[in-house]
Amino acid sequence: MSASAHPALQPILCAGQWRASADASASFRASDPASGAAIGPSFPRSGEVDVEQMLAAASAAAPQLAHCPTTRIADFLEAYAAAIEAEREALVASAHAETALPITPRLAEVELPRTSGQLRQAARAVRECSWTQPVIDTQAGLRAHFAPLGKPVLVFGPNNFPFAFNAVAGSDFASAIAARNPVIACAHPAHPATTQRLAELAHRAVLDCGLPDATLQLFHALDPALGLRLAADRRLGAIGFTGSRRAGLALKAAADGAGVPIHAEMSSVNPVFLLRGAVRERAATLAQELFASCTLGSGQFCTNPGLVMVTGDAAGDALVGALAQRFDAAPSMVLFGAGVQHQLVAAVAALRQAGARLVGGRAQAEGPGWRYAPGLLEVDADQFLAQPLALQQEAFGPVTLLVRYHDTAQAVAIAEACEGNLTGSLHGASDHSDDADHARIARALRPRVGRLIEDRWPTGVAVSAAMQHGGPYPSTSNASFSAVGMPGAIRRFAQWQCYDHVRDERLPDELRDANPLGIQRLVDGCWSDRAL
């Protein structure tokens, strides 16, 4: 299919040009999730020719970018952040139309500023250079630091953050660029127009700042089989993926087989333990806060509390009753699309099949558009422990499974049965009566979660150097790294490189005797920002 045969299809960004797909195999449009109606223009699903051209262009751009002055990279990140803010109203309107997420506070006041702020944090990390962790051993004649991959990074964005995790604007993008690698971005087809507009802003900033033309390339969708072939292409330096466990595991298998490093964030039920004293002390408050966390963004958060342990006593019954009332009274909530609705229906059916009872709300798909009536499910601890894997599958949306436990040993056993998760939370009594239980459960939970949270809810991920938005498999593919928070997230897309007796003038600036960047370096075991 030639481009001229489909003049109505939106262009892709390939090798520095916005141009028609060379071999679109299909086309698609966004939909208004609230009505289900198709909206906006048609976008191409790219074929092998597009992919091959992007790989070639990115491979040529990679060494150029790796040798680009760091200030130019930082300038780009800041220029792009400013461009996003300057277009804030149009971007927010577009994202709202495609995702049905609220304009305020979510899109305009939270997610967009977070996205531009994250790009600026990446710029700051690039300027101060600490992410490269320079180490100099003068006696051994060795110098090492984290350096660009010298190859492109393929980024798959998720459905649930049209800005903050967008493949052309989010943390994976900012991290890969900060590490001086070109990005080949696969937009999420749930918000193509928003992604295209962001990519236009990014590409203009690329050109304005004098970065290589192919620093960012974008396709809107791929045939899944082609996506797997691309993930196994050794011309890639790394892959960043945020999405479902099924898609993530398929990409991970393809990438692993080819030795392509992949950072995949795949799923998490984010266990929450409500301890006995806390339930007695503040059942109503906990019910209110938990409901808000469960249903925030229609429950479509990777840190959504999907598995909540509540005591089996009368206070626990009261909490569950109050929570069930809130679920009963909740209106149906708009999901991102037909796929999310379909998978949620299937996940809830599987949880019910495994013995979960509906104790609040309706837990069912509704119309118009892609709606779902929130649901509160419940099992007893014994049931959970008999089928811990079946009852831990993620129901992405406004659905939470309660597990009623009867003693601390059961709670510890549940924690030990938890798969790897992004977060784990414990709520204890303010009078310290839960402290002993807290210690035992936290000890079991700690190695199984990336972020251990106390007396707060898991939704909401601060962009901080001290964040861990990551966790043990299968929540992510690698618990050593965080997907959020500069400068750590940058190192996901870098390699550790050593120079052995290399002449000073041939070293990268970070490692030269004169320390021209004036950065902190570990020199013979001591941190120093001085010249050698």
Added chain:
Amino acid sequence: MSASAHPALQPILCAGQWRASADASASFRASDPASGAAIGPSFPRSGEVDVEQMLAAASAAAPQLAHCPTTRIADFLEAYAAAIEAEREALVASAHAETALPITPRLAEVELPRTSGQLRQAARAVRECSWTQPVIDTQAGLRAHFAPLGKPVLVFGPNNFPFAFNAVAGSDFASAIAARNPVIACAHPAHPATTQRLAELAHRAVLDCGLPDATLQLFHALDPALGLRLAADRRLGAIGFTGSRRAGLALKAAADGAGVPIHAEMSSVNPVFLLRGAVRERAATLAQELFASCTLGSGQFCTNPGLVMVTGDAAGDALVGALAQRFDAAPSMVLFGAGVQHQLVAAVAALRQAGARLVGGRAQAEGPGWRYAPGLLEVDADQFLAQPLALQQEAFGPVTLLVRYHDTAQAVAIAEACEGNLTGSLHGASDHSDDADHARIARALRPRVGRLIEDRWPTGVAVSAAMQHGGPYPSTSNASFSAVGMPGAIRRFAQWQCYDHVRDERLPDELRDANPLGIQRLVDGCWSDRAL
């Protein structure tokens, strides 16, 4: 097969006890590589019962070890280092008998002190705690650091370092223990008695220092299929492997499929570029040094220069002639075992099949024992570029492939055709006449190697924080980490963990307000060793 049925088999170290294998499926003895004669006692090949008991014991020990005071870990590493030094003569004699490596300088003066020194470096890293990289964000209420996996690390040792990479004494062992994870060690069957003696010393130090009984466990060999099942066991926190590409890729596939992080060092031909001016300037010296590097330890080094680019001019001919004379005059060299000899014969046959010509030495297996007559192979650059993968396969032993190149563009193309390697070296003229060529080739080589070396040879790996003993796939499974050099190597066996609004008394010492360990921490963007 019950233990009592095989009273002659050596014990394994399982759950704190030296005891007979519960289900040995076979037995083996070491051999004297110089004669091929079997030596020493018989060792069991363990079965599922042994493996299951070790996994259970290590899983129980892991949380205990994770909460063990760091000083006790450091004490253990130092006590073990001292015990190795105290037993130096017996250990060296045992390793010499099993490997035929020279007692001096190699085993007694280089490898053993390096091994005890590495354990002491790990102890120092544990005491000063910088490997945990503590980060505190007071505004966001977040604190994070690298922490133990909470699960055991499975370590497979290689054949070629009976001490420094031994599964019970080498860098993987030291790193995993420093990160407070128990180790399940798979000895290399080429040196079982040496490994057993080291494990006895380690286990005694474990008990003396009050670490959990199952901190170290040891089996001597496994059925390969059982090894793959073990690698895919999710009770493992990580795997460290050093060995052949074939074994490494099989383990990696098993581990990847189960989401078990694996750090595998698999193969490297360590490309060396001899630039035009250097060849003209010092052909005889280069030939002499190259021969020494190629044949050190019978060429059985992961950093052995297996692929050397030499100019096709008359000076290059002279260098190749001088080198060929050295190969011609070399005696046959003892390899570690029948398997190494067999694989070397197969690799050389494949290289010759792909067009490599023998231009020096004999390149053939010889007796008695497991000997091999060194061989120098040669291809033209065009040939190499026509079949770059076939001509890059590792011939582990005293065999080097020369590639004769005719201009800089060819040399750059060869560098670009290189797979991921541990090292890459360039030798240039002292009069700077090679500087322009150096720049072009180094730029192509840099992202493809872990350590870029100038005017030196790749054999010899300093234990330094500035080392990268690692490199892009397929030389290792992950170019972000070095297998050698504290504290970086420790982080291979750690996870990044965040605490979100956790009470001070519940935090690990590294992250508490008072900074009781007095360590450097990144607090709100600034390094500080002060209390908050």
